[in-house]
Amino acid sequence: MAEKKNFGSRKRFYNGYELARYRKWKGFKDSWVDFKEWLKEKKISGELLKADPVRAFKALTYYHWMAPYLGSGSMVDRTIDDAHGEALLIAHKYMQFLLKSNVEALIKILKSDERFGENEYSKKTVIFEQDASPILIGGFPNLQNAVEEPYFHILATANDQHAGHYFTDIIDSYGLPSDSCRNSSAICGVAIDDQLPYYGACLITSNAPCDSSVMNSSIVERRLKVPSIQGCTPMRWKDEDTREYAVAHVKEVIKFIEDCTGETFDWDAFFETVRQYNEETRIQHELWELAKSPYYPVPSVPNLLYRSFQLSFSSGLNKECAKIGREMLEICEKCVREKINVRPKTRYRTLVCGAPSSYYMHFSTWMYECWGVNTVAVLNNMSHHEFISEDDKEEALWGVAQLWEQAIMRRHLVGGYENLLEMFEEYERFNCDMIVFYDDITCKGSKSMTGMIQDIANERNIPLVWISHDLIDPRAIPRNEMRKQFNDFMFSVMNEKPLDESLLDFDDSKGW
Amino acid sequence: MRDLRYRVYFENLLEEVKNELVDKALEDGKLALGYSCYYIPEVLMNLDGCFSVRLRAPGVADTAIATYYMSEKTCMYSRSILELAIEGGYNFFSALLSTETCGMMHRSHEHFEMLDLVKEQNEKFFVSHVDAPFVTKDYAVKHYEKQLKKHVLDRLNEVYGVDVSDEALRKAIEKHNELCRIVTEIGNYRKLSNPPLTGYEFHLIELVSECCPHDLIMPYLKETLEELKTRVADKDPWYRVRVVLAGGENDDPDFTKLIEDSGAFVVADRYCFGSLPGREEIEIRDGETALNAIARHYIDTNECPRFMNPEKVHGRKQYLKKLAEDYNADGLIVQQMKFCEYWEYERMYCQQVMESDYGLPCMGIEKEYINTSTGQLRTRFQAFVEALELKKTERGEQHG
Ligand code: SF4
Ligand code: SF4
Numbered sequence: 001m002a003e004k005k006n007f008g009s010r011k012r013f014y015n016g017y018e019l020a021r022y023r024k025w026k027g028f029k030d031s032w033v034d035f036k037e038w039l040k041e042k043k044i045s046g047e048l049l050k051a052d053p054v055r056a057f058k059a060l061t062y063y064h065w066m067a068p069y070l071g072s073g074s075m076v077d078r079t080i081d082d083a084h085g086e087a088l089l090i091a092h093k094y095m096q097f098l099l100k101s102n103v104e105a106l107i108k109i110l111k112s113d114e115r116f117g118e119n120e121y122s123k124k125t126v127i128f129e130q131d132a133s134p135i136l137i138g139g140f141p142n143l144q145n146a147v148e149e150p151y152f153h154i155l156a157t158a159n160d161q162h163a164g165h166y167f168t169d170i171i172d173s174y175g176l177p178s179d180s181c182r183n184s185s186a187i188c189g190v191a192i193d194d195q196l197p198y199y200g201a202c203l204i205t206s207n208a209p210c211d212s213s214v215m216n217s218s219i220v221e222r223r224l225k226v227p228s229i230q231g232c233t234p235m236r237w238k239d240e241d242t243r244e245y246a247v248a249h250v251k252e253v254i255k256f257i258e259d260c261t262g263e264t265f266d267w268d269a270f271f272e273t274v275r276q277y278n279e280e281t282r283i284q285h286e287l288w289e290l291a292k293s294p295y296y297p298v299p300s301v302p303n304l305l306y307r308s309f310q311l312s313f314s315s316g317l318n319k320e321c322a323k324i325g326r327e328m329l330e331i332c333e334k335c336v337r338e339k340i341n342v343r344p345k346t347r348y349r350t351l352v353c354g355a356p357s358s359y360y361m362h363f364s365t366w367m368y369e370c371w372g373v374n375t376v377a378v379l380n381n382m383s384h385h386e387f388i389s390e391d392d393k394e395e396a397l398w399g400v401a402q403l404w405e406q407a408i409m410r411r412h413l414v415g416g417y418e419n420l421l422e423m424f425e426e427y428e429r430f431n432c433d434m435i436v437f438y439d440d441i442t443c444k445g446s447k448s449m450t451g452m453i454q455d456i457a458n459e460r461n462i463p464l465v466w467i468s469h470d471l472i473d474p475r476a477i478p479r480n481e482m483r484k485q486f487n488d489f490m491f492s493v494m495n496e497k498p499l500d501e502s503l504l505d506f507d508d509s510k511g512w
Numbered sequence: 513m514r515d516l517r518y519r520v521y522f523e524n525l526l527e528e529v530k531n532e533l534v535d536k537a538l539e540d541g542k543l544a545l546g547y548s549c550y551y552i553p554e555v556l557m558n559l560d561g562c563f564s565v566r567l568r569a570p571g572v573a574d575t576a577i578a579t580y581y582m583s584e585k586t587c588m589y590s591r592s593i594l595e596l597a598i599e600g601g602y603n604f605f606s607a608l609l610s611t612e613t614c615g616m617m618h619r620s621h622e623h624f625e626m627l628d629l630v631k632e633q634n635e636k637f638f639v640s641h642v643d644a645p646f647v648t649k650d651y652a653v654k655h656y657e658k659q660l661k662k663h664v665l666d667r668l669n670e671v672y673g674v675d676v677s678d679e680a681l682r683k684a685i686e687k688h689n690e691l692c693r694i695v696t697e698i699g700n701y702r703k704l705s706n707p708p709l710t711g712y713e714f715h716l717i718e719l720v721s722e723c724c725p726h727d728l729i730m731p732y733l734k735e736t737l738e739e740l741k742t743r744v745a746d747k748d749p750w751y752r753v754r755v756v757l758a759g760g761e762n763d764d765p766d767f768t769k770l771i772e773d774s775g776a777f778v779v780a781d782r783y784c785f786g787s788l789p790g791r792e793e794i795e796i797r798d799g800e801t802a803l804n805a806i807a808r809h810y811i812d813t814n815e816c817p818r819f820m821n822p823e824k825v826h827g828r829k830q831y832l833k834k835l836a837e838d839y840n841a842d843g844l845i846v847q848q849m850k851f852c853e854y855w856e857y858e859r860m861y862c863q864q865v866m867e868s869d870y871g872l873p874c875m876g877i878e879k880e881y882i883n884t885s886t887g888q889l890r891t892r893f894q895a896f897v898e899a900l901e902l903k904k905t906e907r908g909e910q911h912g
Contacts, residue, residue, distance in 0.1 A: 175860040177878060179585060179851055207646050207820060211615050214646065214818055215857035218825050230820035232652065235612040236643035241662055245645065245655035252649070414612065416641070417622045444586055444853065448619035451581030452626055 008502025009369070017511040018078060030084050037092035038073070044099045045072055051107040055116050062115070063195055064167075065152045068160035069106070071512045072099060075159045078362040079301040082369050085342040086331050087297040094302035097324045101313035102155060108144055109151070113197040126257055127200040127224070128312075129217060130187065131208040131407040132231060133384065135315040135400055136254060138273025139265045143257070146200070147312040148220070153186040154358050157472055158305075160512050161359035161479070164472035167193065181442045182472035183355070184212035191223035200224060202260035204253055206231035209410035210445050229256040237405035237415045246401035247394065267393065274388045274396060277316030281385055283325035290332045291376050292431055294349075297335040297342045298328070300364040300375030304356065307381040308408055315403070345499055347372035351427045353379040354438035354446050355409060357469035360479045367436070370483075370503035371490050377430035379423050383411035413445035420449055424456060434494075436486075439466040441477070465489040478509050513708065513746050517739055518732050522716040525724060526765070527570055529601055537563050537725035543606035543672055548593070548621070548761075550784060551611040551644040553810045554722070555688040555794060556664050559680050561672075563725035565605070566785065568763045569596040573882065581623055582616070587851045588881035589761040590620035597624055603633040606672065609664055611642045613818055614854060617761075640667045647821040648811055657807035665803070681802035687726065689793040694733045695721050696791050701740055702779045703839050708743035710750075711757070711778025715765040718787045751777035753900040756835050758782040758862070759847035759877075760855035767879065770886055771845065774893035776900070779839035782815060783847065788835060789813035817858035829862070833870045842900045843873040845893075850878050873900060 006013055012020045023038075025031055048069065049056045060066050076099070080091035112121035127146045128134045134145035157164035164182070167189030172178050174192055176185055190196055203226050205217035221228045232249055234242035254265050284307065290296050306324075314321035335342060345368060352364060352375050364375040384406050388399030405415070412420045427435055435457065440446070450466070457464035467485050470476035487504055490496045498504055525531045538544060545557040548567045557564035569592035578594035596602065608630075610621040621639055624630060630637040640663040645652035668674040698717055701709045717736060720729050752775035757768065762783040771778055782788045792813050796805040815828055832844055846862045848855035859876040866874035875896040883889060 175863050175876065177850070177856050180853055180856050205820065211818070211853040212857070214820060215854060217820055218822075218861075219857075221822075230647055230822075232646035232820060234643045234655075236641055239641075239643060239659075241658055242643050242655070244658075245643075245651060248651040248655075252651075414615070417619070417626060441585055444616050444851065445619070448582040448586045448590070448616050450583045452623070 004505065004507045006502070006506055009500055010502050010506050013508070016507045016509060018074065018508045019511055020077070023077075024081065026084060026088070030088055033088055033092070037089075037096070038076075041073060041076055041092070041096060041099055044096060044103055045069070048103045048106055052110055055110045055113070058116050059110055059113070064193070065156040065163060065190065065195060068156040068163040069102075071159045072102075074512050075361075079305070079365060080299060081362065082365045083299045083342075085297070086335050086340060087299050087342040090297060090328055090331055091299045091302045093324055093327060094306040097320060098302070098305050098309055098313075100320065101309065101318060102151070105146065105313065106151060109146055109197050109199065112144075112146075112199040115198040122199045123201045124261070125200045126261070127203045127226070129204065129206040129220060129231065130184070130213050131311075131410060132204060132206040133311050133315040133400075133403045133407065134317065135273060135277060135403060136250070136257070136270070138316055139254070139267065139270030140257060140261070140263050141266060141269045142263055143201070143261060145317070148196075149183070149187055150309055150312050152190045152195070153472060154183070157358035158361045161474045164358060165475060167195070168472050179442055181210065181212035181444070182440075182470060184216040186472050188216050188219045191220050194223070196220070196223055200226040202226055202257060203228040204231060204256075205229070206404070207233055208404060208407045209413055227256075227260050229253055231404070233401065233404045235414050237402070238419075243398060243401070246405065247397050250397045250400045271390055271396070273316040274399070275316070275390050276319065276322060277314075278387050278390065279322045280310060280314060280316065280325055281387055283322060283329055284385060286329055287325075287332060288377075290336050292429065293336045294346070295336045295339050295341055296376060297332055297340070299368075300352065300378060301362050304352075304364070304378045304381060305361065307378070311384055311408060343368070343374050345369070345372040346374040347496070348434045349374055349376045349430065349432045350434040350436050351377045351379060351423065351430060351432045352436050352438065353423045355380065355440045355443055355471060356438050357440070357482070358472055359474040360469065360482055363438075363467070363479075363482060366483065366503060367486065370498050370500050371486070371496065372499050373434065373436070375436070376432065377426055379412060379426055380408050382422070382426060383408045413443075417449060417452070420446065420453070421456065423453070424460070424462070427462065433463070435462055435464040437464060437466050439468045440471045441468055442471060463493060465493070474509065480505065480507060480509065514743065516713055516736065516743075518736055519713060519716065521732070522720050523765075525720050526568075526716065529565065529568060529570065529596065529723070530604055531724065533724040533728040534565065534604070536728055538604055542725065543674070544604050546602060546605045546608045547610070548617050549611050549613050550790065550814060550816060551613050551810065552609045552642065552664070553660065553806050554790075555684050555806060556660065556681075557609065558688060558726055559668070559674055559676060559684045561674055562668070563727070564722070566722040566763075567593050567602075568719075568723060569593050569601070569881070572596050578620075582619060585851060586619075587614075587616045587761075587849050589849055590616040592881050593617075594620045594623050597629045598627065603630055605630055605637060606634060607637060607667070608639045609642070610639055611644050613644050613816070614852070616851070636671055638667060638671060640664060645811070646819060648819065648824060649821075653807055653811050656811060657803055660807060661803060678802050681806070682796070685794050685796065685802055685806070691721060691726050691730060691733070692791040692793050694730070694737050695787055698733070698737050698740060699787050699791065702777075705840070706745045706749045708740050708745045710772055711781070712765055712769040712772055714787075715768045715778070715781065718781065718791070719763060719765065719785065722785065722790075749777075751775060753777070753842040753897050753904070754779045754840055755900075756780040756782060756832060756839065756841045756844045757786075757847065758832055758844060759859065760784050760849050760852045761881075762786070762847060764881070764883070767847070767883060770883070770889060771893050774890055775897040776843075776845070776893060779841050780835040782832060782835060784816075789815055817854045828858070829865065829870055832862070832866065833872055836872050841872075842904060843875065843896065845875050845877060845896070847877045847879050850880055873903060
């Protein structure tokens with residue numbers, strides 16, 4: 001096959017790579033903002049090496065999931081490629097929060113990793129497995145939390161598209177079929193390859209979001225070798241009668257942490273965290289209100305990442321989260337109030353559903369640049385958005401249970417088909433005129449609803465496109481294959497012409 | 513060995529979901545209650561005036577419509593159920609009792625609601641969803657009991673006026689236990705070194721006991737038990753090795769037959785639709801209500817890989833080992849339906865640890881609901897039989 005040559009706006013990239021020879025020129029003002037913020041991002045990334053250079057070096061040479069962080073600058077560039085004016089500033093702020101939280105989390109892991117020597121932090125670390133909010137740690141001011149999955153394969157793959165399949169290959173060779181959810185299987189690969197840090201006072205496993213994450217827990221538990229308690233949040237979370245059981249479980253987790261660490265749950269500190277969490281949630285609700293407007297400036301990808309990882313990185317524990325949120329809110333309010341249009345290429349407003357591919361987080365950026373399809377709402381983000389009681393203990397514990405029940409992905413994929421079909425309400429709420437469904441080929445919860453979703457979309461005349469992807473492994477469905485699916489839809493169903501032909505068909509299968 | 517008197521009859525009963533015994537029970541005005549999963553206690557669906565039918569989809573060769581709804585990347589059992597439902601194959605149901613235990617199976621059941629299936633034939637038809645726990649703690653058992661009451665008993669009572677009193681439950685337990693005793697007694701013949709029963713025959717027996725009205729199948733089961741008492745096995749055992757068959761959904765006796773045709777006697781059936789667990793008697797302990805006992809029993813005996821607590825995670829392997837000892841098995845076959853997430857992991861796990869940690873040689877199989885590639889499977893089974901034989905020879909044991 002002849003190698004595809006980049007042209008037009010792809011010309012600045014090396015053929016086959018997502019690596020640019022020079023930065024994108026966005027006009028004088030935007031380019032200056034871009035450069036300034038880019039420098040800040042470099043500084044944030046550098047903190048990782050500065051905090052404990054020896055441990056960082058050892059980790060970089062041992063952990064396969066660590067090296068991709070060197071590519072985080074490129075990841076930021078990819079995700080904000082479509083941002084201009086106010087949107088550019090917002091995008092940078094979001095990404096800086098994400099990078100900072102990520103770096104802080106990694107520093108915590110590095111410092112507590114007993115693989116690189118004994119330390120005072122390990123026994124103060126409570127590990128939360130996939131998708132579980134660490135909010136309870138707010139009640140243990142002397143402890144710190146670590147949330148497993150985001151760093152080891154999701155963010156690593158977002159940084160370097162080829163980072164995650166190293167781990168899925170391992171679990172495949174162990175005998176797990178590759179049709180099993182890649183999100184859950186990748187962490188097993190990490191565990192089996194002895195790539196989990198040696199740390200933790202205890203582990204809280206999770207049954208979220210779905211069947212495969214129920215099953216991967218015992219592999220993680222077996223490898224971590226710390227006391228663990230099993231997550232057993234109800235599935236039918238809308239059934240009022242599951243409350244007693246859900247709350248009993250939260251109480252048991254608190255007791256377990258107390259037993260493992262010798263600490264006592266501090267209700268005052270916990271309620272302080274809850275207040276912070278509620279503030280984050282309130283900001284998000286306000287942002288959603290603004291997102292209904294055509295002048296909503298937030299580019300989709302940074303928003304998606306911020307919201308997804310807000311659960312793991314903050315849940316009220318990180319004061320920075322609400323601070324960034326408030327700044328963002330101000331800019332958004334200004335854009336809407338003053339009718340500043342920073343997304344001028346918009347031809348369609350789309351709702352994005354399903355799990356986005358970790359190796360192509362910036363797909364929405366491309367949709368906007370190539371076709372003028374602006375992602376204004378992300379179904380996955382409409383999760384964990386309930387407020388928690390700030391003074392009633394029983395109610396607050398119920399709030400924690402709900403936070404676990406309605407975690408990202410779980411919120412829509414379990415507990416009844418109506419939850420996934422809420423996508424059609426969100427479509428109306430955000431004044432969309434298109435739905436893009438990220439069709440993770442290993443996600444059984446959404447795959448087993450495809451016909452019904454398509455039927456409803458047809459009945460209501462809603463243009464809906466399925467973008468198949470593999471979540472972790474770009475060799476199965478490469479990025480260009482994903483783009484092709486969207487191109488076909490835009491040409492044949494929407495009868496549209498691209499805004500930028502040079503973005504229709506290009507090769508970025510190598511490197512980051 | 514002479515043919516079992518009711519073998520062909522049982523085979524015929526399994527050809528259709530709505531077989532002649534189901535028809536007879538419906539004529540008698542009984543309510544047919546469908547279910548798929550072990551988390552819905554069979555005994556609750558056999559209260560007076562009701563009978564249980566475990567969902568199978570015999571004869572569904574093509575799942576085109578269900579595949580449109582659920583995609584080709586989901587468990588074929590779940591899709592086959594949906595296909596048959598769309599064809600009207602379960603139109604005689606009064607209710608479908610579901611659990612959100614396995615996501616795909618549950619989605620398949622949800623399509624009954626989304627597509628308004630069965631409703632046209634019976635407007636009182638309902639689908640009810642039970643939330644089942646992931647651990648065995650006391651509060652989890654209590655939760656399970658509450659769910660069974662709310663989503664099974666209360667619904668049956670509200671919609672159809674079924675008597676769900678403690679007394680009615682005790683009566684149902686008594687009848688259920690009688691059926692379990694008979695099936696277990698039949699199954700125990702598999703422990704003999706030269707048994708008057710094959711694994712295939714037992715698979716038929718267990719399946720008819722799950723898919724036909726209990727009152728009506730009982731006489732046939734009793735007669736079969738009597739027949740076995742005098743049935744003479746061939747002089748030499750017909751098999752080369754003995755295996756425990758474990759795994760997820762398996763309602764296909766031909767699959768068991770395929771294994772046995774390769775020389776491995778299936779001595780124990782530890783899969784969904786099997787008798788281990790499933791045919792243990794329910795004991796009502798002092799101070800317990802009937803529903804307390806049922807909830808406790810179905811959590812205690814449950815071997816589903818969905819349980820996350822270590823007692824269950826390790827207990828499942830120990831249970832397999834124990835079955836191998838009790839039934840004198842040489843090895844273990846773990847079968848898993850393609851796309852089944854629970855059993856993909858459990859099968860992988862078993863393959864990794866059963867031989868090394870429990871001394872039980874293990875083979876893993878990925879299968880479809882309807883197996884078309886029997887040639888390939890047969891070759892693999894034969895290879896496993898040979899490997900087991902070799903091990904036996906090394907240990908100085910005789911074949912068969
Ligand atoms: S494997 Fe578990 S969830 Fe699936 S059908 Fe069997 S008992 Fe039910
Ligand atoms: S075989 Fe597996 S996927 Fe299919 S219904 Fe049973 S548990 Fe679910």
